[in-house]
Amino acid sequence: MTFFKKAFLLLLSLIIFFSFAGCSMKNDSETLRVAEVTRSIFYAPFYAAMSQGFFEEEGINIDLTTTWGGDKTMTALLSDGADISLVGAETSIYVYAQEATDPAITFAALTQTDGTFLVSRQKLDSFEWEDLKGSVFLGQRKGGMPQMVGEHVLKKHGINPHQDLELIQNIDFGNIHTAFASGTGEFVQLFEPQATMFENEGIGHIVASFGTESGTVPYTGFMAKQSMIEEEQETLERFTRALYKGQQWVEEQPAEVIAEAILDFFEDTPVELVTQVVDRYKSQGSYATSPLVKPEAWDNLQLIMDQAGELPQPVDYETLVNTTIAENVMK
The missing domain is CATH 3.40.190.10 (Periplasmic binding protein-like II)
Incomplete structure (x- = not known):
């Protein structure tokens, strides 16, 4: 766990132990x-x-x-x-x-x-999920929904996230974009608006959507x-x-x-x-x-x-x- x-x-x-049943809202509120x-x-x-x-x-x-x-x-x-x-x-x-x-x-x-996107440090003429194999991938925090979705999508494309790439997932959520901007990782899983900001600033390039890949x-x-x-x-x-x-x-x-x-x-x-x-x-x-x-x-x-x-x-x-x-x- x-x-x-x-x-x-x-x-x-x-x-749950200390709370009591019932709604806190008054009927006339x-x-x-x-x-x-x-x-x-x-x-x-x-x-x-x-x-x-x-x-x-x-x-x-x-x-x-x-x-x-x-x-x-x-x-x-x-x-x-x-x-x-x-x-x-x-x-x-x-x-x-x-x-x-x-x-x-x-x-x-x-x-x-899901609301995250795959961002590549390098601008790619075309992207295939196979490109992630052997790369350094800066993922989301272990146990959170974004990371679960990220791993689900990688497995869907035949990538073992714990064997086929170097997965970094020990960085706090609020510092992931900073770590990537500082040079950590070849790919990163990011929420908006950081993903679009990085693309606008030339720091990274959005190559795929985890939301599209993982379904509803x-x-x-x-x-x-x-x-x-x-x-x-x-x-x-x-x-x-x-x-x-x-x-x-x-x-x-x-x-x-x-x-x-x-x-x-x-x-x-x-x-x-x-x-x-x-x-x-x-x-x-x-x-x-x-x-x-x-x-x-x-x-x-x-x-x-x-x-x-x-x-x-x-x-x-x-x-x-x-x-x-x-x-x-x-x-």
């Missing part, structure tokens, strides 16, 4: 506290729903906090520090495996692919505790209806319009860069166009986790995914 997973499960065990795992252009439809006033139309005020990490995000949810979490679906499986009495349930999808997965979505879903379904339906409006709006609008709409969430990022990243994610179908998580995406998630040796136990789709809310909103 990886250090990442041990720490995550230990923290969850403590929170219209403010929803949302804990997001990170701040990312990857989440554009959610920010667009906020900026376009769709939540206000549904009588909801969003109190948004960035918790910077899956463990911290789930801790906020399970300890009633947040009503809703925006986080990867794999975390709900880890919680469930700890025999949580009030498990985290995904009720709305936000992203439906419930990569990031909105979760609530089971008790809240049972007690506050009408409120969560209004939340999801606003999100759905944002998803449809992003689907219909050009990248430059979306970038302007969400720019306040990325004050230090040039609008031109935000536009490029939005366009890249839109073009490969990373943004979910509806809040419904599909069974095949859930199965693919567990396959990826299992191949990486990080699936604590298989969990049925119906156990940790609520489709009623999304289906009601989409009628």
Whole structure:
């Protein structure tokens, strides 16, 4: 078991032990506290729903906090520090495996692919996955979803990530792009906007998308505790209806319009860069166009986790995914 997973499960065990069942939100409250795992252009439809006033139309005020990490995000949810979490679906499986009495349930999808890209230090006239064999590959942190997806894609192309290349995965998430820029690795797996920034600056060149290669997965979505879903379904339906409006709006609008709409969430990022990243994610179908998580995406998630040796136990789709809310909103 990886250090990442041990720490995550230990923290969850403590929170589950001390937390009590039930929702922290009062029936007469219209403010929803949302804990997001990170701040990312990857989440554009959610920010667009906020900026376009769709939540206000549904009588909801969003109190948004960035918790910077899956463990911290789930801790906020399970300890009633947040009503809703925006986080990867794999975390709900880890919680469930700890025999949580009030498990985290995904009720709305936000992203439906991995969000990382393969960046080459050298500009290649053509790229084949075979080019990775014998190379120094700077991957993501072991035990995290990006690394699991990365290994899944390499294996799909007949590459053993632990034998066919020199895999570096002991660098903290926030320092991976810095390490590559400093000369470590011939290839690197990067999130946006670093991948596009490196391409613009000539530091590296995007040669493949892990999102395209790994297929549809419930990569990031909105979760609530089971008790809240049972007690506050009408409120969560209004939340999801606003999100759905944002998803449809992003689907219909050009990248430059979306970038302007969400720019306040990325004050230090040039609008031109935000536009490029939005366009890249839109073009490969990373943004979910509806809040419904599909069974095949859930199965693919567990396959990826299992191949990486990080699936604590298989969990049925119906156990940790609520489709009623999304289906009601989409009628």
